[in-house]
Amino acid sequence: MAASYVALLTLCLFLPPLLLVAWKHWRRGRAARHVTVVVLGDVGRSPRMQYHALSLAKSGFSVTLLGFCNSKPHDELLQSDRIQIVRLTDLQRLAVGPHILQYGVKVVFQAVHLLWKLMCTKPAAYVFLQNPPGLPAIAVCWFAGCLCGSKLVVDWHNYGYSIMGLVHGPSHPLVLLAKWYEKLCGRLSHLNLCVTNAMQDDLAENWGIKAVTVYDKPASFFKETPLDLQHQLFMKLSHTYPVFRARSESSDPDTERSAFTERDALSGAVTRLCGRPALLVSSTSWTEFEHLIDSGESLPSLVCVITGKGPLKDYYSRLICQKCFRHIQVCTPWLEAEDYPLLLGSADLGVCLHRSSSGLDLPMKVVDMFGCCLPVCAVKFQCLHELVKHEENGLVFEDSEELAIQLQMLFSKFPDPAGKLHQFRKSLRESEQLRWDESWERTVLPLISDT
Numbered sequence: 001m002a003a004s005y006v007a008l009l010t011l012c013l014f015l016p017p018l019l020l021v022a023w024k025h026w027r028r029g030r031a032a033r034h035v036t037v038v039v040l041g042d043v044g045r046s047p048r049m050q051y052h053a054l055s056l057a058k059s060g061f062s063v064t065l066l067g068f069c070n071s072k073p074h075d076e077l078l079q080s081d082r083i084q085i086v087r088l089t090d091l092q093r094l095a096v097g098p099h100i101l102q103y104g105v106k107v108v109f110q111a112v113h114l115l116w117k118l119m120c121t122k123p124a125a126y127v128f129l130q131n132p133p134g135l136p137a138i139a140v141c142w143f144a145g146c147l148c149g150s151k152l153v154v155d156w157h158n159y160g161y162s163i164m165g166l167v168h169g170p171s172h173p174l175v176l177l178a179k180w181y182e183k184l185c186g187r188l189s190h191l192n193l194c195v196t197n198a199m200q201d202d203l204a205e206n207w208g209i210k211a212v213t214v215y216d217k218p219a220s221f222f223k224e225t226p227l228d229l230q231h232q233l234f235m236k237l238s239h240t241y242p243v244f245r246a247r248s249e250s251s252d253p254d255t256e257r258s259a260f261t262e263r264d265a266l267s268g269a270v271t272r273l274c275g276r277p278a279l280l281v282s283s284t285s286w287t288e289f290e291h292l293i294d295s296g297e298s299l300p301s302l303v304c305v306i307t308g309k310g311p312l313k314d315y316y317s318r319l320i321c322q323k324c325f326r327h328i329q330v331c332t333p334w335l336e337a338e339d340y341p342l343l344l345g346s347a348d349l350g351v352c353l354h355r356s357s358s359g360l361d362l363p364m365k366v367v368d369m370f371g372c373c374l375p376v377c378a379v380k381f382q383c384l385h386e387l388v389k390h391e392e393n394g395l396v397f398e399d400s401e402e403l404a405i406q407l408q409m410l411f412s413k414f415p416d417p418a419g420k421l422h423q424f425r426k427s428l429r430e431s432e433q434l435r436w437d438e439s440w441e442r443t444v445l446p447l448i449s450d451t
Contacts, residue, residue, distance in 0.1 A: 036124040037065045040137045044071030049130050055440040057082035064121045074337050111136040118144040128153045132160030135178055138185040151190035162357040183207050198383035199360040214443050216364050217436040218371020225345030231270045233342045234258035243303050243329040277301040278414055282351035300414045302328045345372040352378040362387045375424035377406050
C-alpha cells in the first residue's frame, strides 16, 4: 500500500504546477507548423514513428519527438535540425507488492511524467501518438491537446490489450480494462491511422473508429547493398562474429577474404566466393534443413543471422548452442541502426515468424526485406496477404515442415541464376515499390495540410 500512497502523493504534488504550465501554454497558443510525436517506448526501436518525424520535418514542420532513448535512432533523424528528441524516463516496475499494484504505480508515474513533458514542450498543431502502448498515453495526449489546442493523431500499429492477452490471458481483468480503455479513449482522437485494411475494417465495425490505412513502406536506405559495401560489412562483423570469417585462406596473402566475398589486393575489385554459404536473416531453427543436406541434397551450407534483442534472446541462444549443426551456423548479433539495412541488402533470403497478437498488423521486417529486394518466406496469419503474395514476391508457410520444403526448393543448386530464388528477387526489382516518403506524402500529408 505504501507504493500507492507514494503514487497519489506524487500526483498531488505535480498537478498544480502542471495546470499552471498548461495555462501559460494556452495563453501562448499552438504553433501551426510544429508537431509533437510521442512514443511511450524506445524511439530507436520504433521505426515507423521515426519515419513520421522525418517526413514531417521534410514537409516543413518542426518536430518534438518524445520517447525512451534506450537504443540509437537513425542518423538522419539525429542530424535533422528540425527534430528535437526529448527523453522520457523509463520507470522499471517495482520489485515488491502485487503485480496489479506495481502496474498501477507505473501507469500513474507515466501519466504524470508524460503530461509534464508535453506541457513543457512547444505547443503543437498535432500530437502523433503510437499505439500500442496507449495506456496511459492516449488519455494524457488528449488532455494535453485540450489544454493547448493540439489535435490528436493516433497511429494504430496493433491493439495493446491483445499483446497483454498473450501474457495474462484474454479474460484477465487487466486485459479487459485495457480493451475498454483503448476502445473508449481511441474515439477521442481527431485523426486515426492504421497499418492494414483489415485493422481499418475492425476499427470501424467493432470500435466505431474511422481510420486511414497507411501501409508500412521501406525507407530509402533499405535497398540492395553494393558488393563492395557487403564486403566491408562482412569484414567489420567478422571481428566480433566468427561466422563471417573466411573458411580458408587465399593463396595470395594480400587478398582480403570473408566467408562470402574477397577483395583483390591489386585492383580492389570485390567478388563473391565460389561455393559460399547462403546468408539468411531469420529467427528460427534449421534442423530440417540440416537433415536434407545430410541426406545428400545439393544444397549450400547456411549462415543464419538472427537480429534484434529481447528478454528471451539469451534463452534461445543457449538452445542454439546445444545443437550440433555441421552445415548451419547461427549468429545473433545486435547491429547498429545503419548496419541493419546493409545486412538485409546483402542476404540471400529472409524468413519471418511474426504472428500478430490481433491478426491485424503486418511484420515491419518483411517490409524492410522487400525494400532490399530480399525474397521472403513468412509464416501465414490472417492479413499477411496484404503484404506477401504467395508465389509472386515470396512464399507463405504454415509449419516447419512446409518451410523446409520451401528452403529445399529455393536453395537447390544455389546460386543458380535460373532458380526460383533469383526469380523472386527479379520480381521485387521490377515491382517499383513505393517508398515511405512518397506514400506518406500521398496519404498523411493531405490530412494535416490545413495547417
